[in-house]
Amino acid sequence: MKIFLDTANRELIKNLLPTGVIDGITTNPSHLSKEGSDTRGVLRDICAMVPGPVSIEIVEKHPDAVLKQAREIAAFAKNAVVKIPFAVEYMPVIKTLTSEGVKLNITLVFTPLQALMVAKLGVTYISPFLGRWDDIGVDSAELLEQITDLKSTYDFESEILAASIRNIIQWQKAVEAAADVATVPPALLDQVFKHPLTERGIELFDADWQKLAKKSLFE
């Protein structure tokens, strides 16, 4: 499974990149709004810092303006992926962009059939929103399974990017559904790295080692 960080915070990205497990980044207008008004600078730094794909979401609304802005995003950096919300009026735009070879991440996907529609247009990533499903009492795990099953049944190439993951159980369910990618908030990745039993175990091993009062293992 590929792991993307779901943030536009450069400090958090910089701190977690050395772990070697980060394959890309997903930003959105909400993430960007927390990082100040120099959105160009923030996005430029993130694209330069991260070798993998960086999703940048369109903020225009009219399809013509969306098409223009999507091309600008695609030209902004080699690793930029254009994030476009699922909407019927954007379908022609999506078709045009995929035919031009632009990498797209279709966001705010909430049903398996929405996923199928954009898979037919050859988008690179499809982002179902697990947390927002669970927020309204819908079992996100079941819907995600339906989408990953659709992908195997019809053998489409679009990658299923499990998004809106807010807790470990949702992430674990995305693994079980064999989603291609999970985008996770930095705090969730921290939780995986810092387990109290692992930390306690390290302390206990060290305490026992210290009893030997030796300088090195092979002296």
Ligand code: E4P
């Ligand atoms: C990522 O691509 C999405 O924009 C993000 O995961 C949404 O998460 P949220 O539902 O917690 O806002």
